[in-house]
Each structure stands twice: as structure tokens, then as C-alpha cells.
Amino acid sequence: MRSLTISIFLTLLLSSPGLCQKPLSIPVSTYSIVARDPATGEMGVAVQSHWFSVGSVVPWAEAGVGAVATQSFVDPAYGPLGLELMRAGKSAPAALNALVSTDEDKAVRQVAMIDAKGRAAAHTGSRAIFAAGHHVEKQYSVQANLMDKPTVWPAMAKAFESAEGDLAERMLCALEAAQAEGGDIRGRQSAAIVVVRAVSTGKPWEDRLFDLRVEDHPNPVNELRRLVRLQRAYQKLNEGDMWLTKKDFAKAIESYKQATTIVPDKATNGEAAFWVGITLINDAKQVDEGIPYLVRAYRQDSRWAELVTRLPAVGLLPDDKSLIDRLTIAMKKKEN
Incomplete structure (x- = not known):
């Protein structure tokens, strides 16, 4: 019954007019990676292009389902349709083949998919602009078109495989390797990263661990790395808030303190340090330990004293x- 249901679904989906039938006149030539972390099951996409707001077109991902990168002369429909097919039980290779086989303009497409089991697949059309190609392995695929030279995507694969850290970090390393190898022959403009959980919580806003875009920047990958680091700090702040609601002040303070070590105080305008201090003073009753954190916040912005x-x-x-x-006087001392 399940296979029959999927068969009917595919027939209706792929016979619908307008799906993967008409190319957009948007040459989102780019390099990207779709990948899954076998240790955590997290899946994601990272991309850079010399095109404005690449993150609004190329990367698609859904917790517990998979991830898609659709680029070259892009048809964004590959994103939601690929996820729909994988959600219905198709593997990434089968989903990609089903869509490419019905696309009259497959020669100008470049698409990669990965599913929740780490099965990856990619398609580079015969008319993708040189240098173009892809490299598929278990748990990831790297793909690029309109590159400076055909060594870009092999460099991405090597960097991803040798990198350490979580999925976001390893995908960033792949993007950096691509740029170091020459990257897009037109230059660089925008970048994006999306990482989702292995299993859906049923709350989409919690399923996306990273969903960051650099819309227009002279060095988008560097800026994307800065944003990822900043989000890591705010994830720790959110974690601290969660522990605070559970009245576990020790764990809340630990999370808040970790946030202050990830980025400098300037990056949050002193906010991370401020809430460490407030939590120490209000909930842990550790006034002397909390004051130095308030001072750090005040050094970034004097209005933190008013908020106190x-x-x-x-x-x-x-x-x-x-x-x-006592708190406001300590914050405003001239020697601070």
C-alpha cells in the first residue's frame, strides 16, 4: 500500500504543469555543499555565489527529511519538490532522478540532494558553464559551476573530509577552500548556511540550528563565519534562559558564561556579559561576582546602567x- 501511495503521489506531482518545466532566467552560478553529520544526524547546505541573496534561492533543508541545493540556471522548485519526495519515502538519488527526468531544461541545471540516511546525489547539466562539476560521497556532495578552474569542488571535498568540528564548521571549511582555490570566476557577493536537526521536533523554529544569510558583502564567506560564531554565542544565551526557567541557576550561569567566551563583548554590545551579571546577582545572590560582568557591559554601552x-x-x-x-555606581566608575 505504501509503495502504491508513493507511486500515485509521484505521478500527480511530476505530471503537474509548470513543475521543473520552465527555467528561470537567473544564472545563480555558485559553489555549494549538501551534507549530513553521521554522528548527530544533522543535515545542511552551505553556499557562496556572485549573485545577490543566494540564500533565498539555493539552500533548502527540513529536519528528519534531507537537504537540497539548486543552482546554475536555477529552478527553485527542486528545493520543495525534492524535500516532498524524500518526505514521502524516496531516497535522495531517487528523488533527484525523478525530478531531473521530467525537466526539459535539465542541461542547464545543477542540483544536489542528501537524505536523512546520508545518501547523496548530484546532477550537473551538460550546458552548465565551465568550470562545472560535482563530487559525491556518502554523507555529502559538493558541486560548483562557472568556477575559475575545475579544481574548486575537489578542494571543497578534501577540506570537508579533513575538517574537525560540527557540521556547520566543516561546511564553512569547504566554502573557504573553494574560495582559496579561485572560487566563482565572477567574484563573490553572497553566502548562506542552513543546518537542521536529525529528527523533527514538530516545531520548525527549533529544528533549524543555523539559518543565516549574507545578502551582499565583499567577503561573504568571512562574514558568514562571523555570523555562525555569533549565533553560537546566542545559542548559549538561549540555553541559559532555558535553564533559568527551570530554576537551575548553576547551569544557567554556566551557559551564560560560555556565551561570553565565544565572541568579544563588542559583538553583542555587552549583552552577554550583562545577563551573566544580572543572573549572578538576582538568582545566585552573588553580587560581588556579578558586578564585573555589568562593568564589562557598561564599557560597551552606558545605557546598560539605565536598564539596571x-x-x-x-x-x-x-x-x-x-x-x-551600588550596581550603577560600580558600572559608572571612571576607572572602568
């Missing part, structure tokens, strides 16, 4: 004028 005066009204600091005065 507003927190007692919402229960985030004791309603104790002597304590509030």
Missing part, C-alpha cells in the same frame, strides 16, 4: 534601592 534601574519592576533584580545604587 528598570529591572526591579519586573522581578529581574531585588527591589532594593541600595543594591541598585
Whole structure:
């Protein structure tokens, strides 16, 4: 019954007019990687291009299902349709073959897919602009077109396989290797990264671990790396908030402190340090330990001192004028 259902679904899907039938006149020539981390099951896409807002077109991913990169003379429909087919039970190679086989303009397409089991597949059309090609292995595929030279995607594969860290880090290394090898012959403009969980939580906003775009920048991959690092810090801040709601102050403080070590205070305008200090003072009753963090925040923006005066009204600091005065005076000391 399941195979019959999928067969009917495919027939209806692929016979519908307009699906993968008409190319867009948008040459999103680029290099990208689709990959899965076998240790965590996380899946993702990372991409860079000399085209504005590449992240709005190329990368597609869904927790528990798979990831798709659609590029060259791009048809964005490959993204949602590829995910739909994999969600219905098709492997990435089968899903890609089903869509390419019905595409009248497959010669100008470049598409890669990976499913939740790590099965990857790629298609580079015969009319993709030189240098163009792909390299597929278990757990990932790298693909590129309109490159400076045909060594770009092999360099991506080598970098991804040798890199350490989580999936986001390894995919960033692949993008950096592509650029170091010459990258897009037209230059560089935008980049994006999407990473999703191995299994869906049923809450899409929690399933996306990274969903970041650099729309227009002279060095988009470097900027993307900065944003990934910043998001790691905010993930720790969110983790701290979660522990705080559970009244586990020790774990909350640990998470908040970790956030302050990932990026400098300037990167968050002092916010990470500020909330470490407030949590130490309000919840852990460690005033002396909390004050230096408030001082660090004040060095970035003097308005943090004003915010301190507003927190007692919402229960985030004791309603104790002597304590509030002590905190704001310490923050404003000239030697700070």
C-alpha cells in the first residue's frame, strides 16, 4: 500500500504543469555543499555565489527529511519538490532522478540532494558553464559551476573530509577552500548556511540550528563565519534562559558564561556579559561576582546602567534601592 501511495503521489506531482518545466532566467552560478553529520544526524547546505541573496534561492533543508541545493540556471522548485519526495519515502538519488527526468531544461541545471540516511546525489547539466562539476560521497556532495578552474569542488571535498568540528564548521571549511582555490570566476557577493536537526521536533523554529544569510558583502564567506560564531554565542544565551526557567541557576550561569567566551563583548554590545551579571546577582545572590560582568557591559554601552534601574519592576533584580545604587555606581566608575 505504501509503495502504491508513493507511486500515485509521484505521478500527480511530476505530471503537474509548470513543475521543473520552465527555467528561470537567473544564472545563480555558485559553489555549494549538501551534507549530513553521521554522528548527530544533522543535515545542511552551505553556499557562496556572485549573485545577490543566494540564500533565498539555493539552500533548502527540513529536519528528519534531507537537504537540497539548486543552482546554475536555477529552478527553485527542486528545493520543495525534492524535500516532498524524500518526505514521502524516496531516497535522495531517487528523488533527484525523478525530478531531473521530467525537466526539459535539465542541461542547464545543477542540483544536489542528501537524505536523512546520508545518501547523496548530484546532477550537473551538460550546458552548465565551465568550470562545472560535482563530487559525491556518502554523507555529502559538493558541486560548483562557472568556477575559475575545475579544481574548486575537489578542494571543497578534501577540506570537508579533513575538517574537525560540527557540521556547520566543516561546511564553512569547504566554502573557504573553494574560495582559496579561485572560487566563482565572477567574484563573490553572497553566502548562506542552513543546518537542521536529525529528527523533527514538530516545531520548525527549533529544528533549524543555523539559518543565516549574507545578502551582499565583499567577503561573504568571512562574514558568514562571523555570523555562525555569533549565533553560537546566542545559542548559549538561549540555553541559559532555558535553564533559568527551570530554576537551575548553576547551569544557567554556566551557559551564560560560555556565551561570553565565544565572541568579544563588542559583538553583542555587552549583552552577554550583562545577563551573566544580572543572573549572578538576582538568582545566585552573588553580587560581588556579578558586578564585573555589568562593568564589562557598561564599557560597551552606558545605557546598560539605565536598564539596571528598570529591572526591579519586573522581578529581574531585588527591589532594593541600595543594591541598585551600588550596581550603577560600580558600572559608572571612571576607572572602568
